[in-house]
Amino acid sequence: MTTIGDQQLLKRMNRSVLLRLLRAQPGLSRARLAAESGLTKSTVSLLVRELIDEDWLSEGGTAVADGLGRPSTPLRINVGVRALMGVEIAVETVRLVCVSLQGEVLYADTHALTDGSPAGVCAQVARMAAAANAQLKKGGLRVSSIGVCVPGAVDDCTGVVRFAPNLGWRNVSLLPALEEAFAAVGLPGVTVQLQNDADAAVLGEYEFVASEYKLAANENKLASNENKLASGEGEDPLIFVNCDVGVGAGVVLNDRLFTGAQGMAGEIGHTILELDGPLCSCGRRGCAEAFFGSRVLEREGADTQRAAAFFGVLLQNLWVTFNPRAIVLGGKACAEHRGFAQAAFESVKRHADGAGMPAPALRTARYDELAPAVGAAALALHEYLRPLQPDAKARRARALARAVA
Numbered sequence: 001m002t003t004i005g006d007q008q009l010l011k012r013m014n015r016s017v018l019l020r021l022l023r024a025q026p027g028l029s030r031a032r033l034a035a036e037s038g039l040t041k042s043t044v045s046l047l048v049r050e051l052i053d054e055d056w057l058s059e060g061g062t063a064v065a066d067g068l069g070r071p072s073t074p075l076r077i078n079v080g081v082r083a084l085m086g087v088e089i090a091v092e093t094v095r096l097v098c099v100s101l102q103g104e105v106l107y108a109d110t111h112a113l114t115d116g117s118p119a120g121v122c123a124q125v126a127r128m129a130a131a132a133n134a135q136l137k138k139g140g141l142r143v144s145s146i147g148v149c150v151p152g153a154v155d156d157c158t159g160v161v162r163f164a165p166n167l168g169w170r171n172v173s174l175l176p177a178l179e180e181a182f183a184a185v186g187l188p189g190v191t192v193q194l195q196n197d198a199d200a201a202v203l204g205e206y207e208f209v210a211s212e213y214k215l216a217a218n219e220n221k222l223a224s225n226e227n228k229l230a231s232g233e234g235e236d237p238l239i240f241v242n243c244d245v246g247v248g249a250g251v252v253l254n255d256r257l258f259t260g261a262q263g264m265a266g267e268i269g270h271t272i273l274e275l276d277g278p279l280c281s282c283g284r285r286g287c288a289e290a291f292f293g294s295r296v297l298e299r300e301g302a303d304t305q306r307a308a309a310f311f312g313v314l315l316q317n318l319w320v321t322f323n324p325r326a327i328v329l330g331g332k333a334c335a336e337h338r339g340f341a342q343a344a345f346e347s348v349k350r351h352a353d354g355a356g357m358p359a360p361a362l363r364t365a366r367y368d369e370l371a372p373a374v375g376a377a378a379l380a381l382h383e384y385l386r387p388l389q390p391d392a393k394a395r396r397a398r399a400l401a402r403a404v405a
């Protein structure tokens with residue numbers, strides 16, 4: 001019998017409907033929530049009470065007309081209690097952010113990566129998380145989840161980093177090691193999730209739609225908690241191309257992160273653009289990353305124009321594969337070579353014009369260099385707002401086990 005499981009799933013789905021409505025339209029009353037969601041007023045009242053008790057929602061402020069004839073109490077996403085922590089393990093740095101449920105950056109901290117071994121990385125990440133947690137506590141905030149992202153393919157059923165060539169990792173069981181490290185520094189029992197960096201970054205863009213984030217002038221100090229952000233539903237399909245030391249893409253498709261059967265989806269840095277081309281970090285030749293990874297562009301005498309032409313080809317290929325509404329560019333190669341991203345954008349537009357099709361919206365990352373870390377923070381929120389059937393993950397894990405057996 002799966003009745004209990006189904007009931008719990010139904011409840012989670014109903015809660016997520018209310019949260020998503022309030023993200024898109026802050027200030028709705030219970031009566032308006034019932035009208036917009038199609039749920040009964042008593043169900044809405046019950047769920048809203050739970051969500052307030054669990055610090056997801058707050059109520060109060062000026063009474064609003066509910067459009068149904070009575071003044072009533074407005075409800076909002078509570079940005080004053082829960083904070084989402086996100087960490088990007090990059091090839092040369094570790095970035096940590098804490099954001100509110102609406103995507104406002106409350107805290108940010110960046111350090112050079114001191115020891116690239118899995119154990120060394122876990123220890124450094126845990127130290128930074130403990131410092132952030134102490135700072136948040138002073139502001140009355142508590143960490144409700146930690147998302148971590150890495151520059152490599154992650155199996156999201158098992159938390160194993162299958163392949164991260166720029167870190168020199170293969171089949172590293174990182175998630176359990178991170179959970180242990182967080183518990184050791186006083187963050188036990190917090191939900192921890194692991195994902196690829198570009199996959200995380202696309203979620204930051206998708207979940208925190210209209211965020212014009214404000215970072216405290218002095219890093220490591222909590223930003224003022226006034227919330228002027230609005231969130232809502234994003235563009236779908238949406239692709240984030242992270243062009244850093246490694247090159248990868250994150251894809252949101254049909255309102256969910258699309259990672260493929262084994263977490264490899266979007267590993268576009270290792271699509272081959274030229275047979276027998278330059279050597280890549282993965283050991284093969286002619287991969288995209290070997291033409292325009294940030295280290296290639298930094299080399300003396302690097303031909304940025306040619307690199308941009310290859311980058312444009314890659315973006316065009318992505319465009320015709322997914323027909324996205326928007327492509328967002330991030331990473332060091334785009335941040336430090338503005339002309340490079342622009343030339344690639346123009347190439348996509350020319351291609352679209354030539355095909356008589358409207359080009360997708362093209363822009364750079366809203367959170368700049370913090371995009372993967374903010375996206376890692378959004379991992380738990382993304383999952384919470386889109387409940388999966390409890391056995392769906394188990395099914396995927398079994399399918400994976402069959403595939404590798």
Ligand SMILES: [Zn+2]
Nearest residue numbers: 270280282287
């Ligand atoms: Zn490669």
